[in-house]
Amino acid sequence: MNQDSRKPTLRERFNISRLAIQHFRFTILFWIAITIAGLLAFSSLKYALFPEITFPVIVVNAQAPFETVLETQTQLTIPIEQPLKSISGFRDVASTSYPGRAIVNVFFDVGTSLVKSSERVEKALDKLSLPQGTTYEVIAVNLNETGVISYAVVSDHKSLEDLTAIANQKILPKLADLPGVLKANLLGDGSSIDPQDKEENSSPLTQKYPTLVRFNGQEGLAIQVIKESRANTLDVVSQVEKTIGELQPLLPDVTLTLAETQAEYIREATQATIDSLILAIILAVLVIFPFLESFRATFITALAIPISLLATCIIMAIFGFNLETITLLALALVIGIVVDDGIVDVENIARHIDQGETPKQAALKGTEEIGLAVTASTLTIAAVFIPVAFMGGGVGKFFKPFGLTVSAAVLFSLLVARTLSPVLASRWLKPRKQRKQNQNQREFPLISSYQNLLDWSLHHRRIVMVIALISFIIGVALIPLIPKGFIPNLNRGEFNIVYTSPLPKRLLTLDSPQPPTVTPPSGQTGAFDWISQLANSPQTFLLRKTIRVGKEFETILQDIPEIESYYTVAGVQGEPTKGKIYVNLKHDRQLTTDEVKTLVREKLPKLKRVTFSVEDIPFIQTEAEKPLQIAIKGNNLITLKDFAQTLKTRVQDFPRLKDVALSNQDDEGENTYKLERLGGQPVIYLSANLASSKVGLEDAAKEIERAAKPILPPDITLQRWGSSAQSNDVLMTFGRTLALSIILMLVVLIVSFGRILEPIVIILSLPLSIVGAMLGLLITQSDFGVISLIGLIFLVGLLDKNAVLLLDYINQLRQAGKSREEAILETGAVRLRPIMMTTASTILGMLPLALGWGAGAELRQPMAVAIIGGLITSSLLSLIVVPVLYTLLEDGWIKMFKKH
Structure with a gap:
């Protein structure tokens, strides 16, 4: 029967590739337009570290x-x-x-x-x-309105009063006028200038809490620029840097030195992610050629990557997303998926050309064969990630850009694979008449071996399923051995020393009145003498004590060769007894950030009644400072204090914890003169830092909770606070999201296959990836947290893709009249190559991320490691388990097990 005279099948009727080939000029022009629009959208995207979220x-x-x-x-x-x-x-x-x-x-x-x-x-x-x-x-x-850059203002010749006048008259107004700047604070005298107040007030200065400032051991002032919540950090910092560069030559005898900024790390981390993304694209393309053995086929397949990514940039621009760690991770993640669709389509078309069909015939027939499988598998990946974009709470807001970026990228890759790739294949691919005879000889042993293994498996189904079950059990058993946390700690080359100076003993009882006015000692010079003129108050007395503590800590820092600079502020957040030293490390240092922190923690002097904490820079600002904070709540103050002290004694020597402290005490156990409440109840906060970046936040929090459980009084409750609360929320939220993703995936599969058998086979085969993913995380000691969970969700979609390819072709062959076993064995021979190609391209695409190169590598690595490990085991197992499970369910495996 003539192909054009017969009634088109359902596959042919809904084959978008047929329309694209018939209207090839429109198809090519459409994708050229999308590419140009994508380039414009890409050029408009800003760089950032994380999504902009309002706290x-x-x-x-x-x-x-x-x-x-x-x-x-x-x-x-x-x-x-x-x-x-x-x-x-x-x-x-x-x-x-x-x-x-x-x-x-x-x-x-x-x-x-x-x-x-x-x-x-x-x-x-x-x-x-x-x-x-x-x-x-x-x-x-x-909390998203943060200080993005600070400059130290010092001089060897001018007094602090002169520096204050210069800063207020010549520097602050210029900075406050810049777009995206919320305010510019002058630290060291307690003044700031707010752009919103400039027209309303005759004086541009608004009094704030006084502070004292030192930079690299020298007294001075500091200018802190705070951005608006929606302003781009790098844009604001670039403008500030330019303005300071223009002002410096106009200010003789005054030195403006960069003291603290987030921008440098953001630039390094985003550039490192982009470099990994480019390398991933190159490796993913390189692996295709040995399989296809055609430059034209490889080029057609590779073309899908830049076009799909640029099209995705249009969606990112529409939604106002940035090129940040999260969205760049999303783009790196989809490289494998984007190239997969093109691989499967082009490989199938090339196979038909090799069988003697014309390129146009091969394009039509090949796309009809593969269309349902490619569409169903890609739509299920989109279905898996769409729930990620709409998770609730802070986690959901944080990952909305990720979920939408991945979903958009895979949908565009599907459109490219179903339209542009077949059009180009029908025009460019040629029959490979000169194909080497020994190619079949090279492929034959692998295909033959796989078919033999498949044949053996179909006759030993129980053994295969036992192996699959054991691998799943091993994977689950590995989970307790893997560090669990929220987001991995980063080797940023910077950290804070936060400390509290002691209050006078007479102030340390609950009934103490406010301290009397204190007259500063006569003869005091420098900042102390000048600040006393601002306010002869108890706050001034406490500030002087706090800056003296900072000076003692500085003597240790100046002798550590890995440290580039240190910047001390006394009077942080309006608390005169609270100080902070920001420590910036050299780029060419021999030690990691963790190792320098440990060294500093060991060397800092143990000053009487002074508490200090060596802390990471929080990259998501929360209500808590330290990453681990447990709120101990109870209505009886005596019971509350006793239990808090007991718990601190129990956990302060835990090897995973450092700088364990109670919010109502100094380091000698003396009470502070404040009372705290949380949620309407009296509270004492137990806080701690993690001993190293290899310690999972979730593990440390659970360790404290386990230590508290046996001694917890009935009227005392524990509540996680800050980042430790988020780590728990993340695991619970992602668990619900994964369940919803699987349900949506099941719906798409049922609609695609028209029955429940194949979707159930696919769902039951999903856990095959867990053993490899967990092994990868265990070997690298990567966190089982937000980033690795994303990798697991991705694996769900990718494993589904391979299973759909197998089951769809098995059904096609059976409908053509072949027996079930013949269809399975032939499917193995036909689909082994595209599955190997997609798996290899995805693994190589993830390799640059897994190797942990560049700034922010700790953030990218867990996802890549989980994907590579999971892909290796899931691909090997699914090639056998999926066909075996398919036959078992079709035969009624419950009945079979009863017979045996």
């Missing part, structure tokens, strides 16, 4: 004429807390009470409008009847 916090800073902390908490703090809990979007409330002062932090759900939240808080407080003499201010804080 809204409203701070109520209230003061009243109370002399003791207990009075303040009872009559001021608690009355303020009560009405705030019913506000829309409310997540939690935390408060700290000092004598005569209450600070209440109201945390709202991620993404809640900061302006509306602030208005709601003010409205609730307006209705309160507070004690006479009470004053308060409501401050809206976005």
Whole structure:
């Protein structure tokens, strides 16, 4: 029968490739237009480290004429807390009470409008009847509005008063005018200039909490630039750097030195990810040629990668995404998938050409054969990742760009493979008449061996399923041995030393009044003498003590050769007893960031009643400073304090933990003069840093919880706080997301196959990847956290792709009249090569990420390692298990096991 006279089949009717080949000019012009639009979109994308997420916090800073902390908490703090809990979007409330002062932090759900939240808080407080003499201010804080760059302002010839005048008159106004700058703070005298206040105030200066500043051991000032929440970090920093460069020649005798910035690491990390992405593309393409043995076929297949990625940039630009670690990871992840669709289509067309068909006939027939499998498998990958884009909470907001980027990329790759690739193949591919005779001889042993193994497996199905079950059990058994956390710690070459100087002994009881005015010692020079002129107050006295502690720590830092610079601020966040030293390491250092932190922690002097903590730079700002923080809550203050002390004693020597501390004590166990509450209950925070980047945050948190469980009083509860709370949320959220992804994948497969058998086979074969993924993570000691979980979700989609290729062709051959066993064996011979090609290209595409090169490698590596390990085991096992499971289910395997 003539092919054109017969009735088209369902495959032919819905074959988009046929339409693309018939209208090839339109197809080519369409993709040229998409490529040009993609280039324009790509050029508009900004670089960043992470997605821009709003973490809204409203701070109520209230003061009243109370002399003791207990009075303040009872009559001021608690009355303020009560009405705030019913506000829309409310997540939690935390408060700290000092004598005569209450600070209440109201945390709202991620993404809640900061302006509306602030208005709601003010409205609730307006209705309160507070004690006479009470004053308060409501401050809206976005944790994403961070200091992106700081400059030290020092001089060998000018006084601090002169430096202050120069900064206020010549530097701050210039910086505050820059686009994307929220405000420019002058540290060292407590002033800042806010762009929003410039037109309203006759004076551009707004008084803030005083601070003292030192840079590389020299007293001075510092300028801190804070970006708007939606501003791009690198854009703001570039403008600031340019402006400072223009100002420096105009300021004789004043040196402006870069003290602290996020930008350098962001640049290095994004560039390293882009380099890995480019190398992944090259390796994925190189592996195709040995299989196809045709430059034209390889070029057609490889063309899908840049076109699909550029088309994805259009979607990223529409949604306002950045080229950040997360979206770049998404693009690197889909390299294997993008090239897979083209491989399968072009390989099948080339096979038909080798069998004697014309390129156009081969393109039509080849795409009809493979169309359903390619479409179904790619749509299931999109179905797997779409739920990732719409996860709830902070995790969902963080990974929305990732999920949408992956989904867009795989859908574009499907369109390219179903339209452009067949068009080019029908025009460019030629019959390979000169094909080497020994190719079949080279391929034959592998195909023959696989068919023999497949034939043996079909007659020993129980053994095959036992092997599959054992591999799954081994994979699950490995999970407890793998570090678990939220996001891996990064070797950023920078860290903070956060410390607290001691309060006078007379202030360390709950009923102590505020300290009396202290007159600074006569003859004091430099910053101490100058700051005393600003305010002859107890705050000044405490600031001087705090900066002296910083000076003692600096003597240790200056002798460590790996350290490039150190920048000390006393009076952090308005607390005069709190100091921070930002330490920047040299690029050509011999030690890692972890090793330098350990060295610093060992060498820092143990000063009496001074607590210090050597901390990583948080790359997602949370309500907590240290990564591990446990809130110990209870209504009985005595029981609460006793239990907190007992728990600290139990865990402070755990090898995974460093700098264990309680929020109500100094290092000698002395009480501080503040009371804290969380969620309406008294609270004491137990906080700790992780001993190294190899320690999982989730593991450390669970270790503390296990230590607390046997001794936990009935009226005491534990609540994770900060990053440790997020790590737990991540695992739970991803578990629900994975379940939803599998359900959506099942729906797509049922629609594609028209029955339940094949989808059930595919779903049951998914766990085959877990043993390889877990082995990879265990060997490299990579975190089982957010990034590796993404790799596992990807594996679900990729394993499904291979299974669909096998089952779809088996069904086609059986419909053509072949027996089930013949169809399975022939499918093995036909589909082995494309499966090997897609697996090899994906593994090589992930290799640059897995090798851990460049800045931010710790973030990329877990995903790549999980994918490579999982692909190796799942591909080997699925080639056997999928056909065997297919026959078992079709035969009614329950009945078979009963017979035996």
